Amino acid sequence: MPSLNPEKLRADSARVRELMLSVARERLRAGDTDLPMNAIAKQAGVGVGTAYRHFETHQVLLEALAAGSFAALVSEARAAERDTDPAAGFARIMRAGLRLMLADPALAAVLSRPSFTCDETIALGAELFEAFGAVLERARAAGAVRPGITGDDLRRLMCGVQHAVRTGGDDASERYLGVLLDGLQNRAGSR
Known part of the structure; x- marks a missing residue:
């Protein structure tokens, strides 16, 4: 590698x-x-x-460019994991992920890929998905996320939101993220 x-x-x-x-x-x-x-x-x-x-x-070039932002995202995920409010922790990591992807197009490009190439990125990815998985499980248990939503679903959705914000010409990041978070909530009868 x-x-x-x-x-x-x-x-x-x-x-x-x-x-x-x-x-x-x-x-x-x-x-x-x-x-x-x-x-x-x-x-x-x-x-x-x-x-x-x-x-x-x-x-390899993209992963080298994204390394600092990727490490920052891992730190944000660890902080969200420690949040005493599962819904707030989940919203925190989603918001941080979007902010970091918008600030660093290399991070957005790396996260849009289903796998990583470099040893360091693979290790960061494992750490991110471990922390994010814990945040997601806690949020799901608290009803902040509907059943059946996976970490990979959220990776893809966040890549879509950052793309929509970038192509929109205005800063609709909070509005789009709010729509996503509302749609993810566990409501009676949701599938």
Whole structure:
């Protein structure tokens, strides 16, 4: 498996890696979700072979870009897990997830995928899904989430909400999240 933190890079190699990440981040902020390695390498002033030595696939590059936000999401999930009010904890992690995905398009792209590539992302994903699973179970037991909704359902729904907010042109994140949270509540007769 590829690693997000290659061991002992030479100083010049570490600078090149950071420069490519900076270029890729700027391209993402400008709406370029394709992140072509040729363009990133050219803009960073390095050869495409160098780019691929640092990031062997598009997915590895995305996971490297999202690493900080992914770690922040795990921290939010752990905090939500400790919340004494299960419904509030559930709303908290949903709100934090949406906020982080909107702030970091790389995180949104990584979470939209059904699996991860790099060892560190796989480990973060396991930790996130463990904490989020506990939050979801507590919320389900408290009636804040209807039966049958899975963590993967929520991952997909949140990716959809962030996409809707991004394409809408206005900040409807609280409104859309409110609709989602209302729709998830366990009501008598819901399936």
